[in-house]
Amino acid sequence: MNKKLHVAAFLALLVFLPIVASAAGLTIRLFSGGNYLQGGDLNGGLNGWTDYWKASYRESGYPNQAGSFNSVHFGFLGGGDLIFQLSPRFGIGLGLEYFEASKSSTLTFQSTSSNLTWTIKGKASAVPVKASLFYFVPLGKNVTLSIHGGAGYYWAQTRLESNTVSTAPVIEYLIDAKAAGIGFHGGLGLEWKLFPKVNFLMEAVGRYASLTGFEGETTIVGSGSWKGKLYYWEAKNSYLARYGYIDLLAGTPGGTGLLLSREAKVDFSGICLRGGIVIRL
Numbered sequence: 001m002n003k004k005l006h007v008a009a010f011l012a013l014l015v016f017l018p019i020v021a022s023a024a025g026l027t028i029r030l031f032s033g034g035n036y037l038q039g040g041d042l043n044g045g046l047n048g049w050t051d052y053w054k055a056s057y058r059e060s061g062y063p064n065q066a067g068s069f070n071s072v073h074f075g076f077l078g079g080g081d082l083i084f085q086l087s088p089r090f091g092i093g094l095g096l097e098y099f100e101a102s103k104s105s106t107l108t109f110q111s112t113s114s115n116l117t118w119t120i121k122g123k124a125s126a127v128p129v130k131a132s133l134f135y136f137v138p139l140g141k142n143v144t145l146s147i148h149g150g151a152g153y154y155w156a157q158t159r160l161e162s163n164t165v166s167t168a169p170v171i172e173y174l175i176d177a178k179a180a181g182i183g184f185h186g187g188l189g190l191e192w193k194l195f196p197k198v199n200f201l202m203e204a205v206g207r208y209a210s211l212t213g214f215e216g217e218t219t220i221v222g223s224g225s226w227k228g229k230l231y232y233w234e235a236k237n238s239y240l241a242r243y244g245y246i247d248l249l250a251g252t253p254g255g256t257g258l259l260l261s262r263e264a265k266v267d268f269s270g271i272c273l274r275g276g277i278v279i280r281l
Helices: 002-022 041-059
Strands: 025-040 064-066 074-085 090-110 115-138 143-165 171-195 198-208 215-220 224-235 243-249 258-263 266-280
Touching: 025 041, 025 090, 025 115, 025 198, 041 064, 041 090, 041 115, 041 143, 041 224, 041 243, 041 266, 074 115, 074 266, 090 143, 115 171, 115 266, 143 198, 143 266, 171 224, 171 243, 171 266, 215 243
Parallel strands: none
Antiparallel strands: 025 074, 025 266, 064 090, 074 090, 090 115, 115 143, 143 171, 171 198, 171 215, 198 266, 215 224, 224 243, 224 258
């Protein structure tokens, strides 16, 4: 993997050196905002966690239950672009971002003799390094339309937590897994002039990046840990006709009732609305 990245970086340098040398100027964009991502198997698997354990506790004598699963979708984003202006209207940019989304779900189970509270949390985050083509259209003296699109390399991380509180001590089950891959993006924004070389930016950006191949470690606090790959599977049992599940395993999923299995696909595709400043040097 490192050798491939070194080759890619060298080829990118060969492409960008002539662009930098011929650039008519530089533009810096700094931005932050709200982020939405789809989640993919992260949400499907965590939803399956709740289906499975609600049914399991019901069968174990906990008929009174409250709470439901909350999908992982919303979070924040921040980053910037360095744009080499080939002309007043065209530019080539290199960018770096960080974005994440996380959400917790709390469920309660009650039997005739005890109460139990179960909390799960899912989190997905990524750091994409992006290359983009920019096109700027003046709409008047003080307003500019900006259009851009391109591709990026995403370093991504997924974290899952499970905490159970009852008369026994808290049980913590933690999964941390990482992967990397290619994604694509495109955006449309408006710039308003604040000062001669400084603009205010408002922009909407769409993103496609569905990543697989997550590897990492599962830790049961106070018990131990193991390494493996993140898998998603669907199965059935005596009290559920079909449920999804996500977990980090040392081997592929198996057992009776298995309907399908694959390496988990965490979908970072989504949209973001962001604001910031544009500085033209």
